[in-house]
Amino acid sequence: MAELNISERQAGDITILDMSGKVTLGEGSVALRTAIRRLLGEGKKKLLLNLGGVGYIDSSGIGELVSSFTAVNKEEGTLKLLNLTQKIQDLLAITKLLTVFDVFDSESDALNSYK
Amino acid sequence: MSEETKEFKFPSRIDSVEKAASEAENFALQSGFSEDARSAIDMAMREAVANAVKHGNKEDETKKVEIAFKNSSEGFEITVRDFGEGFNVEEIPDPTNPENLLKENGRGILFMRTFMDRVEWFNHAGGGMIVKMLKRQ
Numbered sequence: 001m002a003e004l005n006i007s008e009r010q011a012g013d014i015t016i017l018d019m020s021g022k023v024t025l026g027e028g029s030v031a032l033r034t035a036i037r038r039l040l041g042e043g044k045k046k047l048l049l050n051l052g053g054v055g056y057i058d059s060s061g062i063g064e065l066v067s068s069f070t071a072v073n074k075e076e077g078t079l080k081l082l083n084l085t086q087k088i089q090d091l092l093a094i095t096k097l098l099t100v101f102d103v104f105d106s107e108s109d110a111l112n113s114y115k
Numbered sequence: 116m117s118e119e120t121k122e123f124k125f126p127s128r129i130d131s132v133e134k135a136a137s138e139a140e141n142f143a144l145q146s147g148f149s150e151d152a153r154s155a156i157d158m159a160m161r162e163a164v165a166n167a168v169k170h171g172n173k174e175d176e177t178k179k180v181e182i183a184f185k186n187s188s189e190g191f192e193i194t195v196r197d198f199g200e201g202f203n204v205e206e207i208p209d210p211t212n213p214e215n216l217l218k219e220n221g222r223g224i225l226f227m228r229t230f231m232d233r234v235e236w237f238n239h240a241g242g243g244m245i246v247k248m249l250k251r252q
Binding site: 024025026027058059060062063064066067069070087091094095096098100 | 129130132154158162163165169210211216217218220222223225226229252
């Protein structure tokens with residue numbers, strides 16, 4: 001089984017990526033990078049990462065979230081985060097990245113925030 | 116508690132990170148560490164080995180990453196050695212400084228320091244870098 005599974009769905013012009021597994025050095029981080037670059041290539045610039053199924057992330061995975069965020073911003077898009085586990089929330093707090101990312105617990109609140 | 120030690124040598128490959136973390140998890144479990152402590156050890160171990168593989172040995176498979184575990188009266192001591200050029204930990208930028216927040220790399224050392232009770236770096240006399248980490252029971 002892949003380290004990180006990413007499935008994609010649309011809510012209007014917003015693309016939601018439902019992620020499950022691990023975002024760690026190697027396969028998991030590469031899978032996220034590939035997905036984000038592909039979506040940007042397709043002109044999809046409003047992205048919502050649903051991390052509810054991500055049980056594990058390391059510094060490489062955190063770095064990949066940051067890299068995704070900056071890549072999307074560069075294309076004048078928006079990347080937001082949904083359903084962080086306590087563990088990921090703690091890591092984003094430690095790294096002070098909660099001040100950088102828009103984070104939501106509710107999908108409808110997240111979707112409304114793009115309006 | 117009696118003192119136990121275990122030593123490993125891993126090739127400088129990304130998949131060694133997972134294997135080393137798994138060995139640390141087993142050692143910590145056998146040593147009676149709590150789930151929270153094991154999770155912290157796992158995080159720090161992955162970062163230490165990833166640094167050794169990527170930045171120390173630069174994924175040169177002819178260079179090994181040497182790992183030692185010791186269960187002492189102080190706690191779980193982990194030593195990770197690479198055979199790279201070494202670095203000065205004081206020169207690593209603080210990833211939580213506003214100007215560094217959007218950098219992709221540079222958070223591993225912060226994680227190691229956060230999750231372990233003590234982390235120290237040394238240049239090995241025979242070349243390479245050693246990181247020693249301690250998790251208390």
